[in-house]
Amino acid sequence: MGSSRSRMDDIPHAQQLIHETDFSAAHLLRLHQRFKLLDKYQTGELRPRDFGAIPALALNPIGDRIIGAFFSPGQETLDFPSFVRILAHFRPTDPNRSRDGTQQELANSRTRKLKFAFQLYDQDGDGKISRAELLQVLRAMLETQVVEEQLQSIAERAIQEADLDKDDAISFDEFRRSLEKVNIDHKMSIRFLK
Amino acid sequence: MEDVWSVAVSVFQVWMFVVVFLIMLPAMFGLSLGVTGVYIQVLVKILKWATVRIQRGREEQPSVPVPLPNGIIEREGGSMEEEMTLTQRHSGSDIAGAEFSLSDALYFYKKGLESIADDQVTQRFSSEELASWNLLTRTNQNFHYISLRLTVIWGLGVFVRYGILFPFRITLAIIGLSWLIIGTTLIGYLPESSVKTWLSELIHLTCYRICARGLSATINYHHRENKPQKGGICVANHTTPIDIVILANDGCYAMVGQIHGGLMGVMQKSMVRSCPHVWFERSEMKDRHTVTSRLRDHVAAKTKLPILIFPEGTCINNTSVMMFKKGSFEIGGTIHPVTIKYDPRFGDAFWNSGKYNMVSYLLRMMTSWAIVVNVWYLPPMTIQDGEDAAQFANRVKSAIAQQGGLLDLDWDGGLKRGKVKDSLKEEQQKKYSSFITGHNNRDTED
Numbered sequence: 112m113g114s115s116r117s118r119m120d121d122i123p124h125a126q127q128l129i130h131e132t133d134f135s136a137a138h139l140l141r142l143h144q145r146f147k148l149l150d151k152y153q154t155g156e157l158r159p160r161d162f163g164a165i166p167a168l169a170l171n172p173i174g175d176r177i178i179g180a181f182f183s184p185g186q187e188t189l190d191f192p193s194f195v196r197i198l199a200h201f202r203p204t205d206p207n208r209s210r211d212g213t214q215q216e217l218a219n220s221r222t223r224k225l226k227f228a229f230q231l232y233d234q235d236g237d238g239k240i241s242r243a244e245l246l247q248v249l250r251a252m253l254e255t256q257v258v259e260e261q262l263q264s265i266a267e268r269a270i271q272e273a274d275l276d277k278d279d280a281i282s283f284d285e286f287r288r289s290l291e292k293v294n295i296d297h298k299m300s301i302r303f304l305k
Numbered sequence: 306m307e308d309v310w311s312v313a314v315s316v317f318q319v320w321m322f323v324v325v326f327l328i329m330l331p332a333m334f335g336l337s338l339g340v341t342g343v344y345i346q347v348l349v350k351i352l353k354w355a356t357v358r359i360q361r362g363r364e365e366q367p368s369v370p371v372p373l374p375n376g377i378i379e380r381e382g383g384s385m386e387e388e389m390t391l392t393q394r395h396s397g398s399d400i401a402g403a404e405f406s407l408s409d410a411l412y413f414y415k416k417g418l419e420s421i422a423d424d425q426v427t428q429r430f431s432s433e434e435l436a437s438w439n440l441l442t443r444t445n446q447n448f449h450y451i452s453l454r455l456t457v458i459w460g461l462g463v464f465v466r467y468g469i470l471f472p473f474r475i476t477l478a479i480i481g482l483s484w485l486i487i488g489t490t491l492i493g494y495l496p497e498s499s500v501k502t503w504l505s506e507l508i509h510l511t512c513y514r515i516c517a518r519g520l521s522a523t524i525n526y527h528h529r530e531n532k533p534q535k536g537g538i539c540v541a542n543h544t545t546p547i548d549i550v551i552l553a554n555d556g557c558y559a560m561v562g563q564i565h566g567g568l569m570g571v572m573q574k575s576m577v578r579s580c581p582h583v584w585f586e587r588s589e590m591k592d593r594h595t596v597t598s599r600l601r602d603h604v605a606a607k608t609k610l611p612i613l614i615f616p617e618g619t620c621i622n623n624t625s626v627m628m629f630k631k632g633s634f635e636i637g638g639t640i641h642p643v644t645i646k647y648d649p650r651f652g653d654a655f656w657n658s659g660k661y662n663m664v665s666y667l668l669r670m671m672t673s674w675a676i677v678v679n680v681w682y683l684p685p686m687t688i689q690d691g692e693d694a695a696q697f698a699n700r701v702k703s704a705i706a707q708q709g710g711l712l713d714l715d716w717d718g719g720l721k722r723g724k725v726k727d728s729l730k731e732e733q734q735k736k737y738s739s740f741i742t743g744h745n746n747r748d749t750e751d
Contacts, residue, residue, distance in 0.1 A: 141377045148427060165427055166716060167420035169725035172734050173410060177417035201418050228411055248410055255731065256738035265405045265741070273407065281407075290408055298411045301419055302379040 128192055132199035138303050142198065146191050156188040157181075172252045176231055184236075200227045203300040222287075224299045229286050239280035242266055324476055328518050341675070345523055345651075348674055351458065352650055355440055358455055377423045385412060385736055405741055413733075425625075425714060430721045431660075432653045433624050439650050441673065466672045470521065474671040477519035482568075485512035486575045493578025505579035506557045513553040520547065521675040526555055531682035533558070533641035536607035538600075540633060541643040542705055543615035544623040545656040546663070547670065548645055551678050558613035559583060559603065563590050581609055597636060604638040611641065616698065617718045622655040623647050625712035629702045631694040639685045642701050644709035648677040659721070681708045 122128070122143050129139060147153070149161045162178045163169055171177065181189050181197055204221060232240040232248055245266045253262065273281045273289040281289075327340075440459050488508040495501045517524065532555070533539040539558060541548060552558060560582045564573055573584050583603055589595050603609050616629035623646065634640065647654040652673025656666050670676070683704055688697045699715075706713035717723075 138377075142422075145377065145422065148431065149421075162421065163724075165420055165424050166720050166725045167424045167426065168417055170729040170733055171413055171417045171420070172730060172737070173413045174417055174730075177414060177421075198418065198422060201415070228408075228414065231410060231414060232407075249405070252410065252413065252734060253738045253741075254734045256734050257741075269405055269407060286407065293406075293408045293411075295411075298408060299415060301415065301422060303377060303422075304379055 122191065124192060128195055132195055133202065134195065134199065134303070139195065141303075142195055143191060146194055156190050157194065158188055172254070173231070173248065176234075176248070176251065179234075180227070180231065198301075200224060201299055201301045203302060204296045221295050224295050225287050225290065226283070228290075228295075228299065229283050232281075232286075239278075239282050240286065241280045242270060245269060245281070320476075324473070324480070328477060329480065329515060341518075341521055341523055344521070345675060345677065348651065352439055355438065355455060355458065358452055359438055362452060362455075378419060380419060385740060409737075425712075426716045426720055429621050429625055429627065429714070429716075431622065431657060432655050433622050433649050435649055439674070441652070462674075466674070471672050474519045474521065477515055478667075478671070481512045481515035481519055482572070484515065485509070486572055488512065489575045489579040493575070502580065508579065509553065509557050509576075513550050516550050517554050520550070520670055522547075522551065522554075523675060523677045524551055524554055525677075525679045527679065527681045528684075529555070529682060531641065531684050532556055533611040533643070533682070534639075534685075535610060536604055537611045537639045537641050537685065538604060538633065538636060539611045539613045539641045539643055540616055540629075540701060540705075541613070541645055542623075542626045542709070542711065543617045543620055544645065544647060545620055545654045545666075547654060547656075547676070548615070549613065551645060551680060552613060552643065555680070557610050559610040561585075561600065561612055561614055563587055583612065593632060597632065600636045601638075604636055616702075619718040619721050620656045620658060621718055622657075623649075623711070625714050626702050626706040626709075627714050627716055627718040629698040631698045634688065634694045634698045634701070637688075639687055640697075640701055641685050642683040642705050644679075644681040644683065644705045644711075646679045646681075646709040646711070648679070651675045651677045654678075679709075683708060 122139060125136070125139060128134070129136060134142070146157065149165070150157055151161060151164070159178050159182060162181070163174075168174045168177065181194070200223060204224075229240070230236070232244055234244055234247070246262060249262050249266055257265075270279065270281065273285050275285050275288070276282075440455075440462050485508070488511075489505070492501060492504050492508060495504070539552070541552065549560065557580070559580070560576070562573075562584060564570060564584045564586055573582070576582055577584060581603070583599060585596065585599075600612060603612060614633045616631075616633045617627050618630050621627050652670065652675060654670070654676060661669065686697075686701055686704070688694070692700070703713050705711075
């Protein structure tokens with residue numbers, strides 16, 4: 112087939128997904144197409160190696176972590192609804208929704224985005240970013256370019272700045288506070304075309 | 306019984322008459338009876354009508370989504386430096402101390418998610434999306450029943466393509482190829498002379514023209530004054546093996562490639578008897594020096610036909626041009642760039658070698674509407690002083706991409722099958738670290 116298109120009937124639980132994630136039907140169809148393109152052998156599910164085949168992701172220093180964000184621990188396959196739900200975190204926050212107070216539940220609210228970013232660092236999921244975990248991310252981003260001592264001092268500084276209760280780790284609240292002035296919506300949003 | 310037999314015989318006679326006199330002979334002399342031209346015009350009208358009809362149908366059924374021509378997401382945001390500096394200014398803390406920020410990782414995170422949603426490379430290895438359905442089942446999107454007339458036309462199309470056009474095309478292809486093999490073998494017995502060269506060119510041209518008719522190909526050549534000359538190297542973007550037929554319709558080239566077995570091997574062996582093509586054993590292909598020196602010898606003998614090379618190394622889907630391998634540009638000699646652009650409305654020419662083997666690909670080609678190509682011959686280029694082969698390759702690639710309206714990508718076509726080189730990841734890390742340590746240096750100077 113040429114580029115195989117998707118139909119709404121091909122997508123399981125389409126209406127529910129649209130309601131949950133606030134993607135439009137057109138977006139959902141496009142994402143489904145993308146899902147099928149990445150699913151090289153048409154298994155219906157994605158595996159880490161399917162993501163690894165995207166060149167731009169393979170050269171991303173934290174590419175492996177990003178792939179990891181899609182798969183819960185122990186999970187080896189990803190179905191389409193989960194794929195969409197995770198991408199939904201990166202939808203731009205809709206300012207009009209903040210009035211009705213249900214914003215906290217939306218996938219793309221600021222808190223949820225921050226939580227998502229927090230999980231990037233906090234790999235063992237214990238609710239705190241330890242020094243070791245911070246070092247891991249730094250190492251991924253800088254690898255061969257800086258020496259170990261420099262990495263340590265950068266990590267040290269970052270912890271000192273953010274760690275307010277001095278327990279040598281960064282909790283989610285401390286993380287949130289240190290990123291207070293950062294425009295999270297801009298940094299963690301992808302604009303999907305209509 | 307005898308009646309049936311005699312009817313069959315006369316049908317066959319008519320058939321062969323049509324094929325030989327209306328198609329083969331004109332092909333030999335490079336003439337055209339204009340039938341294909343009329344066919345294409347009729348097709349264009351039908352497709353235009355179909356497009357309008359589909360658009361109207363879409364407006365009536367709003368749940369059917371419109372295809373997005375430029376990708377799913379809008380990439381905004383500047384370079385790494387711009388994005389990260391934005392953070393520093395916002396945080397407002399003493400800049401001299403703020404080197405690494407926890408939000409730096411978000412930049413990579415976002416870039417990563419963007420590439421998952423839509424990237425520039427993965428889509429190049431599958432067929433191009435069409436803006437509107439061209440009445441072929443294979444490019445069908447959301448086959449919603451839009452109107453009876455559309456479906457009827459589609460049905461007619463299926464009948465015409467499979468029932469009428471396909472048998473013609475197969476016959477022509479078989480004739481063309483066998484003529485090539487037999488003709489070149491016969492000529493091979495002649496001693497080297499100008500007559501032999503002339504005959505060889507005639508045979509090659511005729512056979513390629515017959516093959517082109519076998520695909521209902523309409524080729525528009527532009528700027529023929531820039532046609533590749535003897536002793537030069539012709540370089541083109543690669544979409545399908547049919548590229549060779551397209552180019553060889555207008556001139557004779559020396560092909561370069563690996564020796565295959567089977568039918569291809571027979572063709573290769575006989576072709577090389579009548580004029581010098583450059584075929585390599587599989588083992589030789591791995592040794593770059595052997596390849597380069599043989600090509601260099603060929604080019605140095607200024608009387609030999611121009612070499613035809615596809616520097617991308619693999620088939621790309623004709624929406625972009627990917628990295629040119631610099632090996633072809635190290636041979637020396639004049640490079641004659643050529644751009645080949647297929648019109649996707651009439652058939653999808655891209656060979657997705659992972660999905661289809663050669664035979665099924667050719668069958669698909671023969672059951673498309675037609676193949677309409679534009680070929681632009683670009684002015685010759687040579688390597689400049691102070692330029693290395695890689696830069697030269699990029700320059701040629703940009704020229705080709707620009708002429709054809711194709712996207713100029715730096716990604717390696719080899720990514721179709723292979724992995725990204727680690728060195729590219731290191732480059733990203735280098736950029737980031739220079740950003741951080743750049744800040745560090747500013748600290749120490751204060």
